[in-house]
Amino acid sequence: MTLVSAPAEEELRGQALAEIRRILGEQRAAASASAGVELSQALVADIHLDSMELLTLAVGLENRFRVKLNEADSAGIVTVGDLVDLVVRRALAAAAAERSAP
Amino acid sequence: MTAPQPSVPTVNAALRSAAASPYSLTFLDAQERETAFTWTKVLERASAVAGGLAARGVRGGDRVAIVIPTSPAFTDAFFGTLLAGAVPVPLYPPVRLGRLDEYHRATARMLERVGAAVVVSDERVKLLLGQSVATARPRLGLVDAEELLASAPGEWVEPRPEDLGLIQFSSGSTVDPKPVALEQRHLLAQCAALKSLMPEPASAGQLGVSWLPLYHDMGLIGALLSAAYYPGPLVLIPPEVFLGTPAIWLRAISRFRGTISPAPNFAYGLCLKRVSDRELEGVDLRSWRYALNGAEPVSPEVLRRFTERFRPLGFDAASMMPVYGLSEASLAVTFSPRRAPARVCPVDARALAEEGRADAGSYELASVGRPLPGVEVEIRGEDGRARPERRVGRVVVRGPSVMRGYYEDAEATAAALPGGWLDTGDLGFFADGELYLCGREKDLVIVRGANHAPQEFEACLEGLAGVRPGCAVALGFTPPDETSEELLILAERRGAPPQDAAVEDAIRGAVVERTGVRPHTVKMLEPGTLPRTSSGKMRRREALRRYLAGQLTPPRRMNVVRMAAELARSTFALARSRLERLRGER
Numbered sequence: 001m002t003l004v005s006a007p008a009e010e011e012l013r014g015q016a017l018a019e020i021r022r023i024l025g026e027q028r029a030a031a032s033a034s035a036g037v038e039l040s041q042a043l044v045a046d047i048h049l050d051s052m053e054l055l056t057l058a059v060g061l062e063n064r065f066r067v068k069l070n071e072a073d074s075a076g077i078v079t080v081g082d083l084v085d086l087v088v089r090r091a092l093a094a095a096a097a098e099r100s101a102p
Numbered sequence: 103m104t105a106p107q108p109s110v111p112t113v114n115a116a117l118r119s120a121a122a123s124p125y126s127l128t129f130l131d132a133q134e135r136e137t138a139f140t141w142t143k144v145l146e147r148a149s150a151v152a153g154g155l156a157a158r159g160v161r162g163g164d165r166v167a168i169v170i171p172t173s174p175a176f177t178d179a180f181f182g183t184l185l186a187g188a189v190p191v192p193l194y195p196p197v198r199l200g201r202l203d204e205y206h207r208a209t210a211r212m213l214e215r216v217g218a219a220v221v222v223s224d225e226r227v228k229l230l231l232g233q234s235v236a237t238a239r240p241r242l243g244l245v246d247a248e249e250l251l252a253s254a255p256g257e258w259v260e261p262r263p264e265d266l267g268l269i270q271f272s273s274g275s276t277v278d279p280k281p282v283a284l285e286q287r288h289l290l291a292q293c294a295a296l297k298s299l300m301p302e303p304a305s306a307g308q309l310g311v312s313w314l315p316l317y318h319d320m321g322l323i324g325a326l327l328s329a330a331y332y333p334g335p336l337v338l339i340p341p342e343v344f345l346g347t348p349a350i351w352l353r354a355i356s357r358f359r360g361t362i363s364p365a366p367n368f369a370y371g372l373c374l375k376r377v378s379d380r381e382l383e384g385v386d387l388r389s390w391r392y393a394l395n396g397a398e399p400v401s402p403e404v405l406r407r408f409t410e411r412f413r414p415l416g417f418d419a420a421s422m423m424p425v426y427g428l429s430e431a432s433l434a435v436t437f438s439p440r441r442a443p444a445r446v447c448p449v450d451a452r453a454l455a456e457e458g459r460a461d462a463g464s465y466e467l468a469s470v471g472r473p474l475p476g477v478e479v480e481i482r483g484e485d486g487r488a489r490p491e492r493r494v495g496r497v498v499v500r501g502p503s504v505m506r507g508y509y510e511d512a513e514a515t516a517a518a519l520p521g522g523w524l525d526t527g528d529l530g531f532f533a534d535g536e537l538y539l540c541g542r543e544k545d546l547v548i549v550r551g552a553n554h555a556p557q558e559f560e561a562c563l564e565g566l567a568g569v570r571p572g573c574a575v576a577l578g579f580t581p582p583d584e585t586s587e588e589l590l591i592l593a594e595r596r597g598a599p600p601q602d603a604a605v606e607d608a609i610r611g612a613v614v615e616r617t618g619v620r621p622h623t624v625k626m627l628e629p630g631t632l633p634r635t636s637s638g639k640m641r642r643r644e645a646l647r648r649y650l651a652g653q654l655t656p657p658r659r660m661n662v663v664r665m666a667a668e669l670a671r672s673t674f675a676l677a678r679s680r681l682e683r684l685r686g687e688r
Binding site: 026043044045046048049050051052054055056057058059060062063069070071072073074075077083 | 132195196197198199200201202226227229230342343345346347376550610611614615618619620
């Protein structure tokens with residue numbers, strides 16, 4: 001997917017949440033575990049994602065939105081919403097950088 | 103079989119001979135782009151790093167901690183440390199979205215444990231190491247591998263075969279990390295043994311592909327050091343790239359015509375679960391001669407399903423080779439021959455668990471093969487004597503790649519190497535000369551190929567409402583519906599059974615939050631149910647045995663009458679045994 005023009009932020013947020021649900025659905029055999037994932041839920045305390053699931057989630061989001069998450073990012077990320085915000089922020093920044101490039 | 107003689111005495115010498123070969127190390131990224139360095143270049147870069155380390159005050163024998171993800175910077179730092187005459191200590195780097203506070207505690211603990219002189223890291227990771235470094239305070243602080251690379255090449259220090267060549271942690275955590283001290287000759291003996299079992303040289307197409315972490319024996323010794331020793335080409339994939347897109351592993355084997363590629367059981371299972379046919383278009387696995395499967399219990403079902411699924415892509419069933427090893431033995435202890443299908447022994451699960459006998463039955467165990475050439479493996483009973491075939495006992499190992507000991511820990515070393523034999527703490531038996539593993543006497547939980555001390559998990563339950571303090575155990579088990587080892591928590595409740603669900607949920611959250619491992623099963627028990635020693639310590643293995651046998655039952659309540667009856671019974675038993683002894687003496 002290429003971000004030719006910056007899509008509306010809301011649309012991007014929706015896509016990020018959908019992608020998180022998709023990746024978690026793939027991870028957990030029980031589809032119900034991912035269908036109910038909401039922005040307010042804590043990734044670890046509520047959804048109980050383990051280290052491999054978190055890593056898979058990070059790599060999956062990186063691949064889908066062509067962004068780079070790094071090891072230090074974990075500091076501010078508690079909920080699904082935090083992660084969506086981070087991905088959207090990075091994706092918009094990447095799109096802006098692409099536009100300003102000659 | 104006698105141990106094959108290594109062709110060179112040290113890893114340093116192996117690297118130099120690799121540098122005279124035409125082969126390369128290739129790093130693959132998430133977009134499957136290649137960065138390749140010839141071994142000549144690898145040596146050149148490592149020489150610069152060695153110069154930089156020496157200029158900063160690193161001396162022969164110093165421990166150099168390396169905290170770098172799979173990348174050229176890792177090999178620069180690793181081989182540079184060896185060329186400087188120092189001892190590399192690879193530690194796991196932090197992961198994206200991982201828990202940093204726990205990471206700092208574990209890293210600081212490991213740095214202190216080996217008395218690291220310096221920590222070598224890269225541009226990204228170094229920003230996250232401040233706290234660990236501030237706690238452990240290595241003498242020469244923290245340096246970036248890239249800065250070291252800009253140094254003038256140093257003079258090579260020539261180590262002796264009996265000098266330390268590597269310290270690897272058998273389980274790295276805040277609880278009791280065990281630094282395994284390996285000498286140069288141990289590493290070389292392991293490489294020579296592996297090459298004797300997979301003898302085709304690189305000129306005949308031998309090529310390794312590995313996504314295994316380089317801070318772990320299978321990736322470091324089995325892939326990287328072996329490739330230098332052959333010498334031959336090696337393709338390295340960062341572990342997180344594999345976990346994110348498992349298909350990249352199989353595609354790399356196909357694209358580079360890989361012949362050797364090892365992985366733990368869970369990785370083969372992950373390919374079944376997460377790789378789609380669409381991702382494998384054009385993939386050809388015919389080159390893959392050695393699909394080594396080790397580092398955690400091997401599931402016969404995964405072996406079968408993997409073989410079936412990937413046979414249409416040219417995967418040869420004979421290539422699937424279960425192996426067994428542990429970091430204390432450098433890496434491998436036993437190795438399966440190439441054959442199809444992998445050998446499986448159906449045993450009677452009850453006789454195995456309760457009487458330690460491998461009678462014919464329907465519970466399948468996969469053979470992990472025969473001892474490596476030059477390695478002795480024995481099964482010993484509780485009396486320390488060798489057990490016959492098909493009788494379960496502790497697996498003990500002696501051979502040229504068994505560690506010197508745990509670094510600066512005489513007590514733990516003496517316990518692990520009684521009489522010069524390595525006590526693996528694993529339980530197993532021999533059948534037709536092949537080793538089968540069927541449990542563990544040591545307290546260890548292996549999840550996805552990584553070793554964890556149970557205390558690591560149990561500590562998470564301290565102070566948790568609804569759990570009796572100190573009355574919980576963490577265990578590794580393979581659930582009936584799963585094909586790899588998972589975490590089981592057995593905890594005695596403080597409170598009423600109706601609250602169990604909430605407490606179980608709190609336990610899951612607390613454990614995954616602090617350790618990154620989610621318990622598969624949490625079971626709440628009546629107070630007093632868990633078996634204890636006479637001094638009140640939890641008996642973990644016995645708890646697991648009873649759990650699996652469905653025999654975890656609460657203690658009987660003692661009343662005066664029952665107490666009197668117990669007393670009478672034991673007095674009677676005592677009298678009878680005295681009588682028997684007297685009879686025996688006459």
